[in-house]
Each structure stands twice: as C-alpha cells, then as structure tokens.
Amino acid sequence: MFTLYTPQTANKTLPGVKRMFADIVAKKNKVVVLQQELQGIVDSVSDFERFIKKKQDLNSAVTELYRAIEILEETGVSIKSVDEGLLDFPSKRFDEEVWLCWKAGEDEIKFWHNKDEGFMGRKPLESTGVIEP
Template sequence: MFTLFTPQTANKALPEVRRLFSNILMYKKQAVALQEQVEMIIQSGSQFEQFVKKKQELNTAVSNYYKAIEQLEATGVVIKDIEQGLLDFPSKRFDEEVWLCWKVEESEIKFWHAKDEGFMGRKPLESTGIIEP
C-alpha cells in the first residue's frame, strides 16, 4: 500500500508502527539466538536429527522476521535501518516528495529530509510546508 503521510497522520500511526517494529526486533533476536544454537550443534558434532530440527526452527524464525518486516512496510512506512531503529514516512513538502524521519526512541515525528538525503540531513518540522496529501 502506498500512503503519503502528514506529521499528524504519521504521529497517529506511531503506536501501531512501534508495535510492529518491536515484533521485528523480537523475531530478529530469536533468529540470531537460533543461528548461534545451530552453529554450536555443528561444532559439537551432534547427530543429524538435532541439527535438522534446530535448522527448521531457524528457518521459521527467519521467515517470521521477514513477514514482520513486510507487515510493517505494508502500512506505507519504510524501514531505513533496523539496527538504529530508523523509519521514514513518505510525505510532500509543497510539490517535493520528502521523508518524515523517525527514530524509535523519539516520542513523535519531529524531523524530515529530502529523498536524496539521509539521517544526517534531518531538519526540524517547524515551518516545513508539509501538507495533507
């Protein structure tokens, strides 16, 4: 789904975005832990059965991780960096397409940047000209 957000609609979406993003982090943590377990099984020379079962668990965790990413991005929000918790909301500033920029520890959408700029190009929302689509 494609959606243009205003600061108001982006802030209204934040509770659901936070919930979906926390699911992504949870599934990623599970996948990393299972990968470590698979590697330990390989190093220990365990039986095939133990390896295959753990590998199947890992496959499920990785699949859940990617499904969670798809679920969040289906809202129209774009994940820029999972590790840093950077997400962007497509918007418009006058006639220019821009990103409303949000970092997971921020309480609300406070910044924006041009399409060709990243996090370092963030500017405060005050007097932005970002309008309702």
C-alpha cells in the same frame, strides 16, 4: 498500500507502528539467537537430527521476521534500519517527495529529510512546508 503521510497522520499511526516495530525487533533477536545456536551445533559436530531441527526452527523464525516486516511496510512505512530503529514515512514538501523520519525512542515524528539523504540529513519539521491536512 501507498500512503502519503502528514506529520499529523504519521504521529496518529505511530503507536501501532511502534508496536509492529517492537515485534520485528523481537523476531530479529530470536533469529540471531537461533543462528548462534545452530553455529554451536555445527561447531560441536552434533548429530544430523539436532542440526536439522535447529535449522528448521531458524527457517521458521526468518519467515516470521520477514512476514512481520511485510505487515509493517504494507502501511507505507519504510524500515531503514532495524538495528538503529530507523523508520521513514513518505510525505511531500511543497511538490517534492520527502521522508518523515522517526527513530526508536522518540515520542513523535519531529524530523524529515530529502529522499537522497539519510538520518544525518534530518531537519526539524517546524521549518518545513511538509504537507498538512
């Protein structure tokens, strides 16, 4: 689904987005642990049965991770970095498409940046013409 967000609508949806993002982080961490466990099995020259079972567990975890990402991005929110906790909400500033920017740990969306800029190009919302309701 494509949605243009205002700062108000983005902040209204933020609690649910935060919950979905926390689920993604947990699923990603599970994938990392399973990858490490699988590598340990390979390094220990363990039997095929143990390897195949762990590989199937990893495959399932990766599938769950990607499905969780799809569910969040179906809201129109774009994940820029799971590791850094960066999410962008599509918006408009006058006639220009821009991103409203949120970083994990922030209580609300307070920044925006142009489409060709990243996190380093963030600007405070107070000084913008980002669309209002």
